[in-house]
Amino acid sequence: MTIDRTQNEREGVAYTGTPSEQELHDSGGYATQERQERGPVAFIECVECIPCNPCESACPYHAITVGPDITALPQLDGEKCIGCGLCIAVCPGLAIYVKSKHHSETHTTISFPYEYVPLPSKGDTVNLTDRNGDVVCQGRVLNVFTSRRNDRTAVVQAEFDKRYCSEVVSMKLPRSDERERGR
Amino acid sequence: MTAVDIAVVGAGPAGLSAAIEGARSGASVLLLDENDKPGGQLFKQIHKFFGSREHRAGTRGIDIGTQLLSEARELSIDIWLNAEVCGVYDNNELAVVVNHSTSKTVRAGAIVLATGATENAVSFPGWTLPGVMSAGAAQTMVNIHRVLPGHRVLMIGSGNVGVIVSYQLLQAGADVAAIVEAAPSLGGYGVHTAKVRRAGVPFYTSHTVLKAEGADRVESAVIVELDKDWNHVPETEKTLAVDTICIAAGLTPLVELGRSAGCHVVFEPTLGGWIPAHDSYMETSVPAVFVAGDIAGVEEASTAMEEGRLAGIGAAAVLGYYGADERNALSQVVWNRLDALRSGPYGRKRREAKEVLLRAGENAT
Ligand SMILES: Cc1cc2nc3c(=O)[nH]c(=O)nc-3n(C[C@H](O)[C@H](O)[C@H](O)COP(=O)(O)OP(=O)(O)OC[C@H]3O[C@@H](n4cnc5c(N)ncnc54)[C@H](O)[C@@H]3O)c2cc1C
Ligand code: SF4
Ligand code: SF4
Numbered sequence: 001m002t003i004d005r006t007q008n009e010r011e012g013v014a015y016t017g018t019p020s021e022q023e024l025h026d027s028g029g030y031a032t033q034e035r036q037e038r039g040p041v042a043f044i045e046c047v048e049c050i051p052c053n054p055c056e057s058a059c060p061y062h063a064i065t066v067g068p069d070i071t072a073l074p075q076l077d078g079e080k081c082i083g084c085g086l087c088i089a090v091c092p093g094l095a096i097y098v099k100s101k102h103h104s105e106t107h108t109t110i111s112f113p114y115e116y117v118p119l120p121s122k123g124d125t126v127n128l129t130d131r132n133g134d135v136v137c138q139g140r141v142l143n144v145f146t147s148r149r150n151d152r153t154a155v156v157q158a159e160f161d162k163r164y165c166s167e168v169v170s171m172k173l174p175r176s177d178e179r180e181r182g183r
Numbered sequence: 184m185t186a187v188d189i190a191v192v193g194a195g196p197a198g199l200s201a202a203i204e205g206a207r208s209g210a211s212v213l214l215l216d217e218n219d220k221p222g223g224q225l226f227k228q229i230h231k232f233f234g235s236r237e238h239r240a241g242t243r244g245i246d247i248g249t250q251l252l253s254e255a256r257e258l259s260i261d262i263w264l265n266a267e268v269c270g271v272y273d274n275n276e277l278a279v280v281v282n283h284s285t286s287k288t289v290r291a292g293a294i295v296l297a298t299g300a301t302e303n304a305v306s307f308p309g310w311t312l313p314g315v316m317s318a319g320a321a322q323t324m325v326n327i328h329r330v331l332p333g334h335r336v337l338m339i340g341s342g343n344v345g346v347i348v349s350y351q352l353l354q355a356g357a358d359v360a361a362i363v364e365a366a367p368s369l370g371g372y373g374v375h376t377a378k379v380r381r382a383g384v385p386f387y388t389s390h391t392v393l394k395a396e397g398a399d400r401v402e403s404a405v406i407v408e409l410d411k412d413w414n415h416v417p418e419t420e421k422t423l424a425v426d427t428i429c430i431a432a433g434l435t436p437l438v439e440l441g442r443s444a445g446c447h448v449v450f451e452p453t454l455g456g457w458i459p460a461h462d463s464y465m466e467t468s469v470p471a472v473f474v475a476g477d478i479a480g481v482e483e484a485s486t487a488m489e490e491g492r493l494a495g496i497g498a499a500a501v502l503g504y505y506g507a508d509e510r511n512a513l514s515q516v517v518w519n520r521l522d523a524l525r526s527g528p529y530g531r532k533r534r535e536a537k538e539v540l541l542r543a544g545e546n547a548t
Pocket of ligand 3: 046056091
């Protein structure tokens with residue numbers, strides 16, 4: 001089905017369901033561009049003042065601050081964040097991923113939360129998507145973390161062509177691909 | 184006739200929390216629920232909750248439900264299941280029908296009504312076709328009974344219930360064709376909408392369902408755009424191939440027992456409609472009758488639990504298990520947590536509406 005987005009002319013999470021670039025950059029959940037170039041770092045895409053703060057205590061490096069007012073937006077200190085990924089599965093909003101832009105000469109890696117079955121397996125080729133669920137490129141699964149601590153939120157790590165670094169946020173549910181092929 | 188210190192009607196997050204707080208004071212507590220399992224909505228809520236550590240943020244609703252049940256067992260709270268409360272009479276007497284067959288009377292020193300809310304319906308041509316259901320029904324099917332209601336779903340309503348149930352339907356293996364919202368902007372938390380959006384689910388704001396079509400069950404749905412006066416915009420109809428239409432058009436507090444008890448009710452649309460006015464200990468205009476959770480204004484499971492605690496503490500105090508100072512100190516701790524949950528742009532509206540109820544409650548008592 002082609003998605004008609006004409007009715008969603010107004011930008012922003014309250015209209016399209018997904019935060020706009022502006023909202024994301026204003027929210028304080030991103031490290032500086034320069035820091036993003038330097039190594040793995042968290043991307044927090046939580047742009048509304050909801051009462052929530054588990055990300056703050058999840059980070060052993062104190063890189064995330066919400067503060068005493070739990071509706072304040074989580075602020076990322078890119079200098080403290082080492083990109084360990086411990087905050088990813090803790091966030092009930094599934095709003096955090098970690099990207100390593102220059103994982104290799106040619107590839108970026110992303111670690112994102114994933115709560116669907118079947119889980120992908122290490123080595124699988126998957127379709128990686130942007131915030132609208134549109135496929136951007138293919139990627140290869142490097143790891144699937146399902147520790148007890150993650151409490152049934154898997155963290156999938158995948159690598160993909162660096163050219164698509166800024167767009168990729170998640171992966172397409174494999175079963176929807178199968179259904180489309182079957183149609 | 185069964186006699187008990189505190190009778191709690193409804194074993195959802197509010198009722199369970201009220202029963203636990205009541206029993207902690209030393210009072211004898213009877214918890215009644217019409218279902219064959221306690222927990223209310225909690226066991227359908229397989230997602231992680233928001234809040235902070237003291238609200239058990241990051242914990243899934245089902246796991247919070249299990250914790251509350253084991254606390255209730257440790258405190259030896261008496262639980263009657265398949266027990267429907269049909270009326271509240273003078274002298275705090277409850278009329279109860281057990282197993283759809285036996286009627287019983289319970290006399291309580293104090294009563295906590297924690298009956299929750301009911302889902303609002305939306306009617307449209309074809310809405311009686313099999314395959315049209317409330318979002319809560321679909322949620323019960325996938326998360327309790329593990330049955331898929333259909334393979335391709337249209338969700339009506341983008342509030343938290345609509346987006347959360349859409350996500351859970353995706354998790355259960357269904358496709359969600361679209362989420363339509365009559366208002367010009369979406370209702371649910373952005374982190375929830377973003378989650379279903381990146382799974383490829385389109386949102387249609389300023390849209391509603393026109394009709395459901397199908398011979399003997401839903402085969403497709405027609406949606407239409409709305410102008411700013413909520414009129415259909417001609418020639419904007421779209422047909423979506425779906426076999427299921429879920430309605431998530433808000434909740435209305437289940438206040439019948441409050442009315443039956445004679446509680447003064449106030450109309451507060453932000454919180455779902457008619458609601459028993461109550462004071463800050465959750466006591467209604469009828470002495471020793473308390474309310475907590477969605478019956479006292481539709482909010483969330485986390486606020487329902489806190490209100491339940493307030494009602495349990497308040498009921499214990501009415502019966503003399505706590506002095507006024509102790510009651511106030513215990514309640515203040517809960518209020519601090521409630522205030523934290525009712526802040527921010529979403530919470531503020533509810534908090535302001537709650538304050539209206541509280542003022543009405545203080546005046547009525
Ligand atoms: C379908 C649906 C989905 C929701 N999803 C979410 C969500 O994902 N997250 C969230 O935070 N909130 C959600 N909510 C909001 C929900 O209202 C709260 O989460 C919370 O469950 C309210 O708690 P409660 O104890 O007041 O009511 P409930 O959990 O509804 O419990 C009330 C209980 O009382 C019983 N009862 C009612 N009348 C009687 C009677 N006369 N006699 C005996 N028993 C009776 C009911 O059967 C029920 O078991 C949802 C609500 C609904 C209806
Ligand atoms: S990735 Fe690790 S260091 Fe960075 S914010 Fe998350 S928990 Fe902290
Ligand atoms: S835990 Fe997630 S949803 Fe909650 S404040 Fe942090 S980033 Fe936002």
